[in-house]
Amino acid sequence: MPAPPPKLPPLVARWDEEWGPSPPEEKEAREAQEKTAVAESRDDKRRRVSNGWELPPVHLLNAVGEEAKPPDNEARAQLIVDTLKSFGVDARVVSIQQGPTVTQFGIEPGWEVKTRLVPERDERGRIVYDKDGRPKYRSEVLSRTRVRVNRITALANDLALALAAPSIRIESPVPGKPFIGIEVPNTAPSVVTLRSVIESPAFQKMASRSRLAVALGKGVSGEPVAADLARMPHLLIAGATGSGKSVCINSLITCLLMHNTPEDVRLLLIDPKRVELAAFAPVPHLLFSRVIVELEEVPAVLQAVIQEMEARYRAFAAVGARNIEAYNRNPRAPEKMPYWVVIIDELADLMMSAPYQVERQLCRLAQLARATGIHLIVATQRPSVDVVTGLIKANFPTRIAFAVSSQVDSRTILDMAGAEKLLGRGDMLYLPTDAAKPRRLQGCYVSDAEIERVVAWWADDRFRHLRPEPMDHLLEQVREAGLTGEDDPLFQAAKELAMEHNRISVSMLQRRLGIGRERAVKLMGALEQAGVVAPADDPLASRQVLIRPDEDELLG
Ligand SMILES: Nc1ncnc2c1ncn2[C@@H]1O[C@H](COP(=O)(O)OP(=O)(O)O)[C@@H](O)[C@H]1O
Ligand SMILES: [Mg+2]
Incomplete structure (x- = not known):
């Protein structure tokens, strides 16, 4: 049995219900603008904040973008139902949600009905013939099972083709809703300001x-x-x-x-x-x-x-x-x-x-x-x-x-x-x-x-007079501290590098960590302090590494 054509909910109203008034029509435009202007100035007063600072007014930002002409969603819904049907899948469109970029069609799986044809009989059990003398048949339902969700999701590519869409995404189920969502790109997406x-x-x-x-x-x-x-x-x-x-x-x-x-x-x-x-x-x-x-x-x-x-x-x-x-x-x-x-x-x-x-x-x-x-x-x-x-x-x-x-x-x-x-x-x-x-x-x-x-x-x-001091001094501090000891963000890397080798030199630290001579020397000093490498008279000489990776834990 083919399902009755789906009853579609009205397409308007959703904007109003869910996200406030729709963009005003020409006639109302002026009124609305006046209202916003009042609201804005009230808003601006509230926005004035202490200590001399003042927050920017919202009208610095572009107002609600131009709404794209809504695509013909009723036709697209019908196309989805027809396409599914042509693959033997019964389904209904139970909701249409139009967003800025995509429209979500809520699809409820229908029934998979198995039937067979049986000859019609009258009250006394005799086969009924039509006027040409052939037996009349009627279809009898053998079984009714729900269409499986997989059968719909498996048709994603076929649906995209039928809808001439670059790609569609299927969400099954839509969280909190008893249906599958098929998201079809709008022909003209609207900008969300x-x-x-x-x-x-x-x-x-x-x-x-x-x-x-x-x-x-x-x-x-x-x-x-x-x-x-x-x-x-x-x-x-x-x-x-x-x-x-x-x-x-x-x-x-x-x-x-x-x-x-x-x-x-x-x-x-x-x-x-x-x-x-x-x-x-x-x-x-x-x-x-x-x-x-x-x-x-x-x-x-x-x-x-x-x-x-x-x-x-x-x-x-x-x-x-x-x-x-x-x-x-x-x-x-x-x-x-x-x-x-x-x-x-x-x-x-x-x-x-x-x-x-x-x-x-x-x-x-x-x-x-x-x-x-x-x-x-x-x-x-x-x-x-x-x-x-x-x-x-x-x-x-x-x-x-x-x-x-x-x-x-x-x-x-x-x-x-x-x-x-x-x-x-x-x-x-x-x-x-x-x-x-x-x-x-x-x-x-x-x-x-x-x-x-x-x-x-x-x-x-x-x-200008309120501007906070930039924190550049923090960077200076890091540079100085970083160059003198274990605080150097590269210390751990240097230590690990050392432990991979028997001997390590300043030039190796320079090369492998991509740092300058001065910093490498200080890192080497820090390694020596931490007991990772042996002391040396010449700071540039290569040093004996004193610990192996497995000993590191013992040393802490
Ligand atoms: N939210 C959006 N709405 C409309 N157009 C967008 C949006 N985000 C990006 N675009 C368009 O895509 C282009 C590339 O975006 P961009 O943010 O520079 O990409 P990415 O940084 O990922 O390389 C933008 O110049 C703009 O035209
Ligand atoms: Mg970028």
């Missing part, structure tokens, strides 16, 4: 609880999604080139800049590519006086953050606070501590330059920084195991995967397939710490012009 998410109740609720609320994007049914960086507590972003990582990072930074003064949040931007984060260089939130672009500088910079973290722990202990929230609330705390957000656009470059050290530093930070209000956001275009190592993965529990080229890459990032089906340009799978399954979102977009406006706001002359 940062402002449209910032102004949503979802974000505002998050922002009222946390300084580090960030707008992420909109889900498959167009619902705005926000997250709390403080809870993440560290975020790993991966995806192929051009998939939307830098736009995502820019929107995260812009979102933080919209809601925080330099007294609330300081940013450490590490950008080995030199162009991605350069636009943010003028803001007073920067921890150091510049965006860090030199690879050689990164270990010292990370070391400075580790030292700050340790200093913060000591400060907490002094007033008996367990974490930054408690400390900042504590009346005995001498001054409020800002959150630190460390952002790295392109981890691969760092991992290539000093893999052992950077991995160790990042993991150490990730493990201990949370309570101290230091958070990491790390992006990479190379989701391979030499960059996204097991250790790094274990320490970055929240992940965002943008489009990748293979299932293997998807597994490296998310521990499951799916990201290879994404469409690029901000289409992402967001996997929060506690979720079993990632959630598909279209990421927020910020244009260069928006970034410029927000940066110009903060770089304005009236804030």
Whole structure:
């Protein structure tokens, strides 16, 4: 028996129900604009904050983007049902959720009915004949079983072909719903502006609880999604080139800049590519006086953050606070501590330059920084195991995967397939710490012009006298301390190098660790102090290594 044609729910209304008013029609446009203007000025008053700083008004950001013309979803739903039917699969479309990039069709499996034809008989059991004298037949149901979900998911490619879609993703089941979700790309995706998410109740609720609320994007049914960086507590972003990582990072930074003064949040931007984060260089939130672009500088910079973290722990202990929230609330705390957000656009470059050290530093930070209000956001275009190592993965529990080229890459990032089906340009799978399954979102977009406006706001002359001192002295400290002893971030690497050999020289340290003569000499001194190598009269002479790897544990 063919299923009756599916009853489709109305396509309108969802926007209204789930994410506030739809973009106003022409006639209402002026009214609405006036209203927003009033709301904005009220908003701006509330935004004025103490100590001379003032947060940027939300109208620096572009308003709600132009909505793309909705594709003909009723027709596409029918096409899905027909295609499934042509493969002998009975199913109904029970919901249609249109998001910015994809539309999700909720499919409920139908029945697989086995029938046979039996001749019709009258009350007395005699076969009934039609007017041509042939026996009449009717079909009799032999068995009725539910269509298996596998039969639908196995048809993904056939559905993509029928819908002329580059790729479709099937989610089975949709979390919390009794149906399978078939996600079909929209012919004209609409842009999710940062402002449209910032102004949503979802974000505002998050922002009222946390300084580090960030707008992420909109889900498959167009619902705005926000997250709390403080809870993440560290975020790993991966995806192929051009998939939307830098736009995502820019929107995260812009979102933080919209809601925080330099007294609330300081940013450490590490950008080995030199162009991605350069636009943010003028803001007073920067921890150091510049965006860090030199690879050689990164270990010292990370070391400075580790030292700050340790200093913060000591400060907490002094007033008996367990974490930054408690400390900042504590009346005995001498001054409020800002959150630190460390952002790295392109981890691969760092991992290539000093893999052992950077991995160790990042993991150490990730493990201990949370309570101290230091958070990491790390992006990479190379989701391979030499960059996204097991250790790094274990320490970055929240992940965002943008489009990748293979299932293997998807597994490296998310521990499951799916990201290879994404469409690029901000289409992402967001996997929060506690979720079993990632959630598909279209990421927020910020244009260069928006970034410029927000940066110009903060770089304005009236804030000049308020600008906090850059923490460059921390770098100096690390450089000095690093060169004198065991504090050198390379000490452990040098020790391990020594233990692999019978003799070790300064030039070998230089060569293998990629450092200068002076630093290598000081490292050698530290090795001698620690009893790893024998003393020598000539500091440049090669030294006898005194311990073997298995003895290391005994020595501690
Ligand atoms: N969220 C988004 N919405 C719309 N377009 C986007 C979005 N993210 C990225 N894009 C488009 O994709 C291009 C490449 O994005 P980008 O972030 O530079 O990629 P990546 O850093 O991963 O190489 C951008 O120039 C933009 O045109
Ligand atoms: Mg990029």
